[in-house]
Amino acid sequence: MPVRRAGVGSTGADVASAGKSAGAIAAKVTHDLRSLAEQGLHAMISSRPGPTREQLTDMLANVPPKHHTMRFQVCNGFANQRLSVVYGVLLAHRLGRSPVLPVLMRDGIQRDDKTVTAQGSNKVAFEEVYDLQYFLHQMAKAGVRVLEPHEAPLPSAYTEVSLGSLGANVSGALNTSYSHVQHLAVDCPLFKMSPPELDARQDEPIIWAVLDAMRPADKPWEYVEEMQHAILQLGGLNGKPATKYNFLHLRMENDWVEHCKRWTSIPDGVVRDNCYNGTEDIDVQLRLFAFSTDVPLYVATFWDDVDPERAKKVMGRLVEAGYRVITSNDVFPPAMKTEGRELRALVEYNVGFGANRFIGNSVSTFAALAMLERRHRGQWAAYYNGGNLPIAPYLPVHKMAWVFTYNSWSAKYDYMLKAAVRSAAHFNTLKPYCIFDGNTSSPIGRWLVDNNVTMIRHVPTWRQELIKKAQARMKDNLQHSHLYKNPDMLVSTFQRVDLPVVPILDQYTYVLYTDADVYFRRPINLDDFGLPLPRSVSMSYEFYKMFPYNAGIIMANLPTMRRNYKAFLSMMLDNDNGLYYPNYGPADQGIINKFYEHDLRSQMLNQAFNTKPYNDFDGASFLIHYHGPKPHEYLSFLETGKCDFYSVCEQGFLRSLCQYAREWAVYIPEESVATRLADSCAWLTNPTIMAVFQKKTGLVAQNQAVPDDKKQEFTQQKRRQLLAMAAEEARQRAAAEAAEVAAGKEAGDALVAATAAA
Numbered sequence: 001m002p003v004r005r006a007g008v009g010s011t012g013a014d015v016a017s018a019g020k021s022a023g024a025i026a027a028k029v030t031h032d033l034r035s036l037a038e039q040g041l042h043a044m045i046s047s048r049p050g051p052t053r054e055q056l057t058d059m060l061a062n063v064p065p066k067h068h069t070m071r072f073q074v075c076n077g078f079a080n081q082r083l084s085v086v087y088g089v090l091l092a093h094r095l096g097r098s099p100v101l102p103v104l105m106r107d108g109i110q111r112d113d114k115t116v117t118a119q120g121s122n123k124v125a126f127e128e129v130y131d132l133q134y135f136l137h138q139m140a141k142a143g144v145r146v147l148e149p150h151e152a153p154l155p156s157a158y159t160e161v162s163l164g165s166l167g168a169n170v171s172g173a174l175n176t177s178y179s180h181v182q183h184l185a186v187d188c189p190l191f192k193m194s195p196p197e198l199d200a201r202q203d204e205p206i207i208w209a210v211l212d213a214m215r216p217a218d219k220p221w222e223y224v225e226e227m228q229h230a231i232l233q234l235g236g237l238n239g240k241p242a243t244k245y246n247f248l249h250l251r252m253e254n255d256w257v258e259h260c261k262r263w264t265s266i267p268d269g270v271v272r273d274n275c276y277n278g279t280e281d282i283d284v285q286l287r288l289f290a291f292s293t294d295v296p297l298y299v300a301t302f303w304d305d306v307d308p309e310r311a312k313k314v315m316g317r318l319v320e321a322g323y324r325v326i327t328s329n330d331v332f333p334p335a336m337k338t339e340g341r342e343l344r345a346l347v348e349y350n351v352g353f354g355a356n357r358f359i360g361n362s363v364s365t366f367a368a369l370a371m372l373e374r375r376h377r378g379q380w381a382a383y384y385n386g387g388n389l390p391i392a393p394y395l396p397v398h399k400m401a402w403v404f405t406y407n408s409w410s411a412k413y414d415y416m417l418k419a420a421v422r423s424a425a426h427f428n429t430l431k432p433y434c435i436f437d438g439n440t441s442s443p444i445g446r447w448l449v450d451n452n453v454t455m456i457r458h459v460p461t462w463r464q465e466l467i468k469k470a471q472a473r474m475k476d477n478l479q480h481s482h483l484y485k486n487p488d489m490l491v492s493t494f495q496r497v498d499l500p501v502v503p504i505l506d507q508y509t510y511v512l513y514t515d516a517d518v519y520f521r522r523p524i525n526l527d528d529f530g531l532p533l534p535r536s537v538s539m540s541y542e543f544y545k546m547f548p549y550n551a552g553i554i555m556a557n558l559p560t561m562r563r564n565y566k567a568f569l570s571m572m573l574d575n576d577n578g579l580y581y582p583n584y585g586p587a588d589q590g591i592i593n594k595f596y597e598h599d600l601r602s603q604m605l606n607q608a609f610n611t612k613p614y615n616d617f618d619g620a621s622f623l624i625h626y627h628g629p630k631p632h633e634y635l636s637f638l639e640t641g642k643c644d645f646y647s648v649c650e651q652g653f654l655r656s657l658c659q660y661a662r663e664w665a666v667y668i669p670e671e672s673v674a675t676r677l678a679d680s681c682a683w684l685t686n687p688t689i690m691a692v693f694q695k696k697t698g699l700v701a702q703n704q705a706v707p708d709d710k711k712q713e714f715t716q717q718k719r720r721q722l723l724a725m726a727a728e729e730a731r732q733r734a735a736a737e738a739a740e741v742a743a744g745k746e747a748g749d750a751l752v753a754a755t756a757a758a
Contacts, residue, residue, distance in 0.1 A: 075188035078345035106340030138213035158185035235296025249360035274387030408438030548593035617656035
């Protein structure tokens with residue numbers, strides 16, 4: 001089914017003529033490729049940096065084989081075979097055994113749920129697919145000695161075990177029941193290790209070592225280079241080759257359609273609603289992920305198994321949308337067309353690594369794995385079908401994007417941010433991003449960089465208009481929030497509304513946004529938020545168990561927010577109350593509640609993701625949000641008996657603050673506020689001392705942090721506190737700016753002096 005490219009702005013009527021011109025270009029590309037091969041392309045491929053045989057021998061000498069070994073099978077298509085190798089090596093490593101290289105398959109296509117394994121003529125040696133010498137060297141470098149088949153005992157010496165019969169903890173069962181067996185042979189380990197059995201901190205290094213070591217053998221790598229060259233040639237304009245290309249892995253084959261029907265109908269209560277989403281309107285999805293029509297688009301699928309009418313419809317939409325479409329029919333090297341299905345998939349997989357942007361279907365193992373590997377390499381990757389990433393629980397290397405905003409002039413809150421970043425790093429399931437305002441060379445800016453936080457400098461297009469709107473009613477709105485006092489603070493908090501348009505974040509479907517005053521108690525994965533995932537945004541209660549909700553923690557669906565972005569900004573700025581939204585609240589929290597009210601009310605974020613220390617202790621909580629009083633303010637209450645949040649401080653000590661504070665303090669032992677609060681709590685958790693404390697203060701635990709009959713008094717106190725905070729923040733900002741000016745003057749004077757001396 002030949003699918004040709006069309007120029008930018010082409011319509012359906014242009015497709016036929018575009019096909020003719022594309023055919024001529026394709027013929028020229030084929031001629032160019034042959035000439036390139038004659039000039040020594042194969043020699044160039046063969047000279048890829050890699051270990052010599054002597055270097056491999058030396059490396060293997062440092063990692064002698066284990067006394068116990070393990071053989072394993074691989075199964076199904078290319079990506080599943082790739083993962084089978086990962087799981088096989090990981091399982092052997094867990095058991096203290098040397099893994100034996102498996103035999104791979106030429107064709108692993110599945111027509112039903114039955115596992116396909118290597119049999120007869122369908123077998124292919126590992127070294128025909130992957131660079132064997134490189135793989136063995138890299139694995140030994142990671143401390144894993146992998147045996148070639150001829151180095152291991154004969155298959156007849158192995159005890160065979162079916163992993164499916166071992167229950168939920170495969171490695172535990174094997175270690176318990178078969179540790180005495182010297183040579184073990186297991187069936188395909190694909191997805192046999194259950195999510196609770198896997199550990200992100202322990203397993204991630206081995207998983208990446210295996211994946212990074214599996215680079216193509218010379219022959220398929222030559223195909224990769226030829227295809228990349230051909231795509232750039234064919235995707236060029238006006239006789240000039242393109243400088244980059246984008247990659248779409250589109251699942252629309254007949255076997256995929258049948259797979260989706262079976263997968264969505266599994267009667268286990270799990271929501272599976274994203275297998276075929278976005279396929280037949282893929283042009284719309286590409287626009288949502290900012291795929292430019294100026295960049296040629298390579299579309300990968302197994303065309304031999306695609307219904308012609310479905311292909312015509314879907315590809316026609318891409319062409320009509322203006323994309324310059326290229327497929328394997330245009331650029332497959334002639335010799336490659338006779339290769340097996342899985343080797344062709346390997347080639348396209350690696351062509352994907354050369355793309356500027358990659359997008360695929362998250363339910364597809366091929367696309368999901370490619371996305372994870374690209375992100376691991378620091379490359380842009382996304383999925384078009386919405387929902388979750390089903391492979392993630394079985395491959396603990398997926399990092400959910402965690403986003404927060406911060407600045408260089410709020411130093412008194414730095415200690416809380418450090419606890420948030422360190423606690424997230426401890427569990428190793430989040431990828432931290434900071435939308436930063438101010439001086440990135442400030443102490444906290446440098447600290448964030450040193451702690452592997454990706455810093456984002458983003459200037460909103462609406463900045464000046466927002467400030468103008470806010471200043472119109474600034475004095476009136478100070479009673480609602482201290483943020484109205486300082487334009488920079490106001491813009492900083494509104495930054496979260498730009499989550500869908502920040503360039504580096506536009507590859508994510510879901511991100512977790514939090515304020516800086518949090519810490520994480522457990523690993524967080526996308527599926528933990530419950531399926532189906534939010535349509536747009538999800539938030540939870542503030543002080544009272546009622547709408548509007550607190551925007552300090554947001555589970556955000558970025559493609560939906562991107563689709564609504566213009567309408568959202570229009571409502572945000574069409575405001576005559578100085579950016580206060582009556583019945584919804586102040587600033588960005590108010591407009592988010594107003595615009596997304598229906599979705600927020602229909603699917604509230606579980607309180608386990610926004611747990612407050614002034615409520616009852618929740619051992620299942622994922623993160624704690626120091627909403628209201630901060631730790632230093634709780635300490636101040638103990639010392640002075642005063643709390644600007646009425647009874648919130650008291651309720652914190654009477655409920656769960658101390659249980660959380662001891663966990664939190666572990667992450668910032670160098671901060672005096674943490675050690676002092678933990679020490680105070682150590683006394684207060686003594687029942688006798690707590691009884692004296694309650695008697696002295698007259699405190700009794702309430703059903704809610706602020707009783708209904710005290711709301712007015714609380715609001716008045718909160719207003720006074722907000723005004724005081726605004727003044728303090730303005731003072732800190734002025735001091736920070738003065739320090740920056742002084743530092744700049746000192747550097748300038750030094751430069752002048754050095755110039756004069758020269």
